[in-house]
Each structure stands twice: as structure tokens, then as C-alpha cells.
Amino acid sequence: MAERIQKSKPTQETEENVDTAAEAVTETGDKIKADIDDLLDEIDEVLETNAEDFVKSYVQKGGQ
Amino acid sequence: MALPKVLGIETEYGIIVRGADSNPVSASSLLINAYISSIARQRGRIGWDFEDEQPSNDARGDSIDESIAPEVETTLVNAVLTNGARYYVDHAHPEISSPEVTNAREAVVWDRAADEIIRASMTHANAVLASDPQSADGAEMIIHKNNSDGKGNSYGCHENYLLSRDLPFGRMASQITPHFVTRQIFCGAGKVGCELPGRPNDDIGYQISQRADFFEEEIGLETTLKRPIVNTRDEPHADAQKYRRLHVIVGDANMSEVATYLKVGTSSIILSMIEDNELGDDWLLGNPVAAIRQVSHDPSLRQTIMLRDGSRATALEVQWGLFERAQKYAQTHGLESVGEAVGADVMAKWETVLQGLETDLDSMAHWVDWIAKKRLVDGYADRHGLAPGTPRLKAIDLQYHDMRKDKCLADRAGLDTLVTMDEAVAAMTAPPSTTRAYFRGVCLKKYPDEIVAANWDSLVFDVGRDPLRRVPMMEPLRGTAEHVAELINGCDTARELLDRLGE
Numbered sequence: 096m097a098e099r100i101q102k103s104k105p106t107q108e109t110e111e112n113v114d115t116a117a118e119a120v121t122e123t124g125d126k127i128k129a130d131i132d133d134l135l136d137e138i139d140e141v142l143e144t145n146a147e148d149f150v151k152s153y154v155q156k157g158g159q
Numbered sequence: 160m161a162l163p164k165v166l167g168i169e170t171e172y173g174i175i176v177r178g179a180d181s182n183p184v185s186a187s188s189l190l191i192n193a194y195i196s197s198i199a200r201q202r203g204r205i206g207w208d209f210e211d212e213q214p215s216n217d218a219r220g221d222s223i224d225e226s227i228a229p230e231v232e233t234t235l236v237n238a239v240l241t242n243g244a245r246y247y248v249d250h251a252h253p254e255i256s257s258p259e260v261t262n263a264r265e266a267v268v269w270d271r272a273a274d275e276i277i278r279a280s281m282t283h284a285n286a287v288l289a290s291d292p293q294s295a296d297g298a299e300m301i302i303h304k305n306n307s308d309g310k311g312n313s314y315g316c317h318e319n320y321l322l323s324r325d326l327p328f329g330r331m332a333s334q335i336t337p338h339f340v341t342r343q344i345f346c347g348a349g350k351v352g353c354e355l356p357g358r359p360n361d362d363i364g365y366q367i368s369q370r371a372d373f374f375e376e377e378i379g380l381e382t383t384l385k386r387p388i389v390n391t392r393d394e395p396h397a398d399a400q401k402y403r404r405l406h407v408i409v410g411d412a413n414m415s416e417v418a419t420y421l422k423v424g425t426s427s428i429i430l431s432m433i434e435d436n437e438l439g440d441d442w443l444l445g446n447p448v449a450a451i452r453q454v455s456h457d458p459s460l461r462q463t464i465m466l467r468d469g470s471r472a473t474a475l476e477v478q479w480g481l482f483e484r485a486q487k488y489a490q491t492h493g494l495e496s497v498g499e500a501v502g503a504d505v506m507a508k509w510e511t512v513l514q515g516l517e518t519d520l521d522s523m524a525h526w527v528d529w530i531a532k533k534r535l536v537d538g539y540a541d542r543h544g545l546a547p548g549t550p551r552l553k554a555i556d557l558q559y560h561d562m563r564k565d566k567c568l569a570d571r572a573g574l575d576t577l578v579t580m581d582e583a584v585a586a587m588t589a590p591p592s593t594t595r596a597y598f599r600g601v602c603l604k605k606y607p608d609e610i611v612a613a614n615w616d617s618l619v620f621d622v623g624r625d626p627l628r629r630v631p632m633m634e635p636l637r638g639t640a641e642h643v644a645e646l647i648n649g650c651d652t653a654r655e656l657l658d659r660l661g662e
Binding site: 156 | 171173174249251252307310312314382408534535538542550551553555558566568572
């Protein structure tokens with residue numbers, strides 16, 4: 096199996112594309128990390144006032 | 160050749176009412192009726208036609224297990240919208256079934272339209288509650304686009320794909336299963352806690368999928384109990400001699416547009432490969448039910464699952480394997496069945512997401528719901544020194560899916576979008592032009608007083624002469640704008656349209 100997994104990795108040709116894609120992905124990732132602190136501040140403002148009660152009382156009927 | 164992958168998404172939403180007495184069925188009815196009366200104040204409501212509903216038919220032929228056939232609830236609110244969607248009460252939840260579309264991008268557009276329909280419905284329902292003397296001040300309807308209440312109750316976000324009747328169901332079921340078990344690594348919506356029967360909720364701090372804990376069978380007819388990874392409902396809503404409809408109940412509802420896009424895009428491609436018998440059996444799983452939970456319970460993506468031949472692979476390795484097959488398939492067969500341009504874009508994003516998952520999970524927080532949500536949950540827990548699974552973290556989980564704009568955390572999580580707000584709003588009332596949903600939607604808009612009932616595969620007209628006229632729509636790709644726009648434009652009345660159709 097290990098061999099088959101190895102074979103199923105991207106081929107040489109696609110590796111280069113993947114590298115470029117990975118760079119773009121990392122850039123976006125850096126920006127996202129920088130935003131997290133602001134976001135956590137915002138969560139404190141937006142979170143339901145009685146978050147714990149809200150969670151406890153959140154009961155749904157089962158569906159499909 | 161694989162058939163064009165006509166598809167649709169059905170979403171059951173979580174619903175609660177704060178400050179007023181209400182059970183979920185009446186709340187769902189109020190929600191939907193408030194929306195319907197807002198868009199059609201002078202118009203009688205158009206009913207759903209149940210003539211052809213047969214959800215208990217089993218794709219395996221005679222039922223081989225002791226499944227209880229689902230019942231069709233014919234008495235609850237049921238509306239058909241001019242965008243071709245169905246908006247109704249299903250099992251104590253409001254549900255929107257999108258119109259039929261032909262590719263993943265269209266699926267995202269009408270899924271986003273469904274979100275906006277829900278948001279508009281909440282506004283109108285809250286106005287109704289405000290005018291009700293029985294309701295408290297500030298009584299409010301709250302809708303979540305999620306799949307679980309965190310207490311063992313689940314509701315679905317289903318996908319439907321058109322398949323050829325000639326495709327052997329058993330082969331399709333076993334070959335699609337590896338994808339359904341592993342695709343959650345990019346389309347899971349994330350969950351705080353565990354809902355496996357018999358296991359404490361705090362056994363698992365965070366998992367990838369909302370739904371994985373609720374799957375107990377590999378294959379079956381059930382949708383509400385003992386849920387199967389592959390559902391066998393055989394109700395094509397189309398010519399049953401030619402078509403199957405694969406009813407997929409295993410997915411999560413996504414807040415991320417890219418996740419929805421990848422979920423239906425990759426599934427469409429793999430189904431086309433199975434139809435063309437080009438997927439092969441390399442990735443068949445040893446124990447899919449155990450595997451779907453193992454994958455969900457491992458946000459590190461490092462655990463392996465057992466394959467049919469006894470060897471082991473990670474979910475990511477299975478996905479790379481499926482991806483590479485798909486790449487070869489695209490080269491040899493093309494991707495016309497899923498839309499060439501959209502198919503190529505899905506392939507590119509599929510590769511990007513797998514690469515991101517492999518190198519740096521957080522780098523996918525702008526695409527993948529479970530990572531976006533985990534970032535909020537982990538960050539908040541760190542900041543406030545909270546133990547895994549504490550109620551405030553569950554509140555973040557829940558509020559990620561909150562459909563109220565001022566409360567929704569997904570909206571604040573920096574997710575990429577594929578669809579503009581203008582496009583989503585237009586799709587609230589306009590049908591896709593590429594399927595029979597066009598005929599359904601445009602007729603409903605143009606001849607509302609002459610249509611007495613609608614269904615996926617028919618419209619029933621009353622033009623004042625007996626009997627009622629039923630127009631069958633058994634071909635999902637007929638009744639498109641290309642086929643009928645000119646015809647409908649040239650007919651001022653439904654009677655004229657029926658006369659022209661009868662010629």
C-alpha cells in the first residue's frame with residue numbers, strides 16, 4: 096500500500112504548480128493569522144449575552 | 160458517457176423562537192408563511208403536488224433490510240418559489256430544496272439565495288411576532304444553518320445528483336463511499352463535542368464534521384434513524400426508465416461558499432468517473448462507518464483508516480488518490496458532464512485545498528469551515544483559559560451558523576466568497592436558466608393564478624376548462640431558457656402556452 100500511496104502523489108509536472116499554489120496559500124494564511132486577534136475581540140461583542148443558557152436551551156427535533 | 164450532472168442541495172435549518180410560545184412545526188410554518196405572504200400578498204399560495212412522491216422506493220430493488228419507509232407529510236406548509244426552489248416544513252424544520260442546476264457554481268448561487276430567503280423570512284416572521292399580543296417584546300425567530308443541536312439531534316443538508324439508470328447501484332455505492340468518508344477534510348463544518356451514542360459529549364474537544372457521529376450503516380433507505388453513508392432512496396423525480404437520483408445525506412451544511420463548491424464539485428466529478436467506470440476500486444474502505452468517525456475525530460489529519468485490502472491510509476492520502484484519478488479522467492474524457500470551465504476550476508481548487516491541508520491547516524481557514532471555526536474556538540479558549548468543550552465554546556460553534564447577520568460568526572471569519580450579494584439576491588426570485596427549473600420558475604412568475612400545483616417533474620394548470628392540465632417535466636434538461644424562453648415570452652396567458660405546447 097505504501098507504494099501505491101507514493102505513486103498517487105502529484106506527478107513531477109504538477110509539483111511546480113502546487114508550489115506556486117502553496118505560496119499563495121501561505122500568504123493568505125499569514126493575513127488570516129494577523130486578523131485573529133481582532134476577530135476574538137469582536138466575538139466578545141457579538142456572542143449571545145447568556146451564551147451558556149443559549150446553548151443549554153438549544154434543542155432541536157431530529158430531522159433527516 | 161457520463162450524464163450531465165444535474166444537481167441540487169436541500170437544507171434543513173435549525174429553528175428556535177425566543178420570547179414566544181412555539182413548537183418547531185408551527186414556528187417553521189410561521190417563518191415560511193411570513194416570507195410567502197411578503198412576496199405574494201395578493202396571490203393565492205401555490206401548493207405542492209404529491210402525486211409522484213415515492214420516497215420509500217429502494218434503489219436496491221426489494222428492500223433487504225428492515226428500514227422503515229419515510230412518510231410524505233402532505234399537510235404542512237409547502238411552497239414553490241419563482242426561483243424554482245421548494246420551501247417547506249420537513250420534520251419540524253424549515254427546509255429549502257434548491258432548484259435543479261447543472262454545475263457546482265450554480266449550486267453555490269442558489270444555496271446563497273436560500274440563505275438570503277431564510278434571512279428575509281426571519282425579518283418578516285419577527286414582524287409577525289411583534290404584532291402578536293401573546294409574544295413578549297423583542298420576541299424573535301432564530302435560524303441556524305447547521306446539522307446538530309449538540310445534544311444528539313441531527314438534521315440534514317442533502318445533495319442530489321442525476322445518474323444514469325444503467326449504472327449498477329451496488330458498484331456506484333461502494334465506489335463513492337471513500338469520497339463520502341474522506342471529503343469532510345475540506346467540507347466538514349466542524350463541531351465542538353461528541354454526539355456518538357453512549358460516549359460522553361466532552362470525550363472529543365473538537366471534530367471535523369457535524370454529521371459523522373450520526374452514521375451507523377454503510378447503505379440503506381433510512382434518513383432519520385440508523386443513517387446510512389449511501390442512501391438508497393430511488394425516487395428520480397424524472398423519467399425512471401432513464402435516470403436515477405443519488406440522494407446524498409452524509410454531508411454538512413456549509414457556511415463557506417468554497418466548501419459548498421468543492422463538496423458538490425468534487426462529488427459530481429467522481430460520480431461521472433464512476434458512470435464511465437474510470438474510478439476503480441483502489442480506495443475501497445475496510446469499515447466505512449468506523450472510518451467516517453475516525454476521520455471526523457482527528458483534526459490533525461494524521462490518523463489512518465483501514466482500506467479494503469487491509470492496508471491503511473490517511474483521509475488526505477485517499478483524497479490525493481481520488482484527485483489524481485480525476486486528473487487522468489479529465490485528460491482522457493474531459494469534464495463536459497460537470498461543465499468544462501467549472502470542472503477545471505473545481506480541479507484546481509481541489510488540488511489547492513489538499514496541498515493546503517497537507518502543509519498548513521490554518522492556511523485553509525478562508526475556505527474550510529471546520530478550520531475557520533476551530534481557529535475561533537481555539538483562539539477564544541486560549542484567551543480566556545477555557546477547557547475544551549465548555550459551554551462558551553459551544554456557543555461559538557452554534558453562532559458560527561447563526562443566520563442573523565449581526566450574530567453570525569462565519570460572516571466574520573474571513574471566508575472567501577464566490578458569489579456577489581447581487582447575484583444571490585437575484586437568485587432568490589430568478590430560476591437557473593439551464594434546467595427545467597427555468598420553466599417551473601418562469602411559469603410560476605408569469606401565470607401564478609393559473610397554476611394550482613407544482614412538483615419537481617410537473618406543473619398543474621387550471622385555465623378554467625376541465626380537467627386540470629398537468630404538464631409533465633420528466634427531462635431535467637428540457638424546459639431550459641434556450642428551449643422555452645421564446646415560447647413563454649410569446650404567450651400572454653397560460654391558456655395560450657398550453658395550446659402552443661399541445662401543438
